[in-house]
Amino acid sequence: MLDAVVVGAGPNGLTAAVELARRGFSVAVFEAQGTVGGGARTEELTLPGFRHDPCSAAHPLAINSPAFRALPLERYGLQWLHAGLPMAHPFPDGSAAVLSRSVGETAASFGARDAGAYRRLVERFLPRWDTLARDFMSLPLTALPRDPVTLARFGLVGLPPSTWLMRRFRDDKAKTLFAGLVAHVMAPLGGFATGAIGLVFALAAHARGWPVARGGSQAISDALAAYLRDLGGTVHTDYEVKRLDDLPPARAYVFDTSPTALARIAGLGNHYAGYRYGPGVFKIDYALDGPVPWTAQEPRTAGTVQIGADSAEIGAALNAASREGRAPDAPFLITTQPSVADPTRAPEGKHVFWAYGHVPNGWTGDLTDAIERQLERFAPGFRDRVLARATAGPPELAVRNANYVGGDIASGAVSGLQLLLRPKLSLFPYATPHPAVFICSSATPPGPGVHGMSGHNAAKAVWRRLRQT
Ligand SMILES: Cc1cc2nc3c(=O)[nH]c(=O)nc-3n(C[C@H](O)[C@H](O)[C@H](O)COP(=O)(O)OP(=O)(O)OC[C@H]3O[C@@H](n4cnc5c(N)ncnc54)[C@H](O)[C@@H]3O)c2cc1C
Incomplete structure (x- = not known):
């Protein structure tokens, strides 16, 4: 036996x-x-x-x-291979906020009015990140916390909704980047403990990056x-x-x-x-003839790029998929471009790239056009670079992996x-x-x-x- x-x-x-x-x-x-x-x-x-x-x-x-x-x-x-930047978030005016390994570079990308607030938010946890990550990821109670004081402080900041945490920022750049981070796990921005999600992704970037x-x-x-x-x-x-x-x-x-x-x-x-299961995703894998032609400079060197014009657009896209039972008109996209860091992924000069947006659980439509319209807003000429695409909506994702019930890649809301x-x-x-x-x-x-x-x-x-x- x-x-x-x-x-x-x-x-x-x-x-x-x-x-x-x-x-x-x-x-x-x-x-x-x-x-x-x-x-x-x-x-x-x-x-x-x-x-x-x-x-x-x-x-x-x-x-x-x-x-x-x-x-x-x-x-x-x-x-592990690292792109120049772990993550970038471009805006319609051609600028971008970034999540860099450096706290200073990240804070500066949010603008002078929010740089200090961002530094104060992450710098109190960063020196204790390894212990905090272990304590946080071992909840509930599979191990006694090694640093209960830091865990409790993190709880005070992270347990309220991310919308509370975003009130520390005055301009929309930091808010938008944070809203995007929360959306990585398909959580509603106003939900319990969603502040912790955004913080974990940000601290992880400063501690060791977002490699492929x-x-x-x-x-x-x-x-x-x-x-x-x-x-x-x-x-x-x-x-x-x-x-x-x-x-x-x-x-x-x-x-x-x-x-x-x-x-x-x-x-x-x-x-x-x-x-309960949560919303599903619609994903496209692309073979590209060259790099994504981002308007902003920063996304060209980032491993991950978030696409959402502002925090309101991201919130609306999440609500459409998770609460209103419809596909968003302007989907919030998470995109990755692994070949920026790893040339072994594609023939010389070519690239692999993926993007996904959120859709209702079990949705059977085709989000390709909406996804590519979003990409064209921030990378005009994107469609001309496409050599081939493989699309997968909720039904195909559930066939690839039975755990993604109705296309819910988090395996539960x-x-x-x-x-x-x-x-x-x-x-x-x-x-x-x-x-x-x-x-x-x-x-x-x-x-x-x-x-x-x-x-x-x-x-x-x-x-x-x-x-x-
Ligand atoms: C499109 C997409 C993008 C993602 N992007 C990221 C990302 O960039 N970074 C990140 O950290 N996470 C990402 N995730 C999430 C991440 O992949 C999952 O959270 C993670 O893989 C979960 O791991 P797991 O071991 O719990 O389950 P899974 O990785 O889902 O593995 C479960 C396994 O169990 C097998 N299985 C299920 N039922 C049975 C059965 N009855 N008999 C035998 N085998 C069975 C399945 O075939 C599968 O191999 C992404 C997920 C998706 C779908």
Whole structure:
């Protein structure tokens, strides 16, 4: 009998498997798709030689993850590459705000009236960032906080809605950049604890940047899987788990799946019936004949570029998709251009680029025209650079990965109490009513993103149980 079986080889499933194998437990992973990685994969989606990340591309959370930083992933081929700027946010007048490694450069890009307020906001947390990241990402209570005072201070600033935090700024540049950061996890700007989301992304940029993985996000997953194999673990792909009986006997079963799928597979009835899914996304991967012709200078050197004319436009786009059940006319876009930092992604002189906007859960329309109209506002001539495009709306995203229910790439709405307490209101979110069954996906704290911390935290709960029995 195995000690643990993990269902799903996303970043969290692989991290949970590695953490258990490192502690001497026998582990096997079963993955539905033909390759490991879940939301951290790389494929030639358009033309030969263009290596696209169908899901995650920018990795502020991975490079800052306490779990990943404790693993020897560089030894297994993972290499972080940094663009000149982690992120840029262009405006219709041809200027741009930036999120730079330097606090000073970032503050200066917001204008003189907001530079001081930004410095005061981030500089009090930055010296304690590593401890804060670990404490914040280990909530609720999987480990005692190492620095409870800083965590409490962070809570005072971060737990109110991001709209409160944005009141510190007088001009719209800083507000708009912050609104965009909150929208990365598809949270409504006025929602509980959304200030913390914006702050985490900003602090992560100043601490270690927003890099891409050399060769593509697949390199993160391949490094985790290779390390797991060296530790004696096994990985089985093309193996969709439909019932617990599909799996070999084990002392613990750890699910890197949606709560809905877990309830169905493990026979947990209505246990997660109250779990809510959020808006979906419509994503386009592009093969380009050259770099994106941004009007502003700053986005040309940035790994990630946010597109939204002002904070009101971003708020309206989020509301349309999450509350009004319609696709936004001017979608807020998150775009990445990995080949700016990593020339291995595309033939010489060419580029890979992706953009996505938010749409209602399960939406079946085509957002291509609206996305490209937005891009043309900030990069006139963009369409002329397109060699090929691969589009994926909610139905296609859900086929690529069963965890993206209705195209919700956060695997569950990041709003209300579900932002922090997911998948149920519980101090033990990784446990289920079945004593041998656990959940480790991004439907558990600390939520979406490639950081492996849900897997790390869940593995802790599993090894404690295994040692008791
Ligand atoms: C378009 C897009 C862009 C994104 N951009 C970023 C970004 O730039 N940076 C970032 O940090 N994050 C980003 N994310 C989010 C990030 O990819 C996810 O939050 C992260 O991958 C979640 O990891 P996970 O291990 O919980 O689940 P997943 O990565 O979703 O992995 C779950 C795995 O379980 C498998 N599985 C599910 N059901 C079964 C079953 N029944 N049997 C067997 N296997 C099963 C799936 O096939 C999948 O491989 C993005 C996501 C998307 C879709």
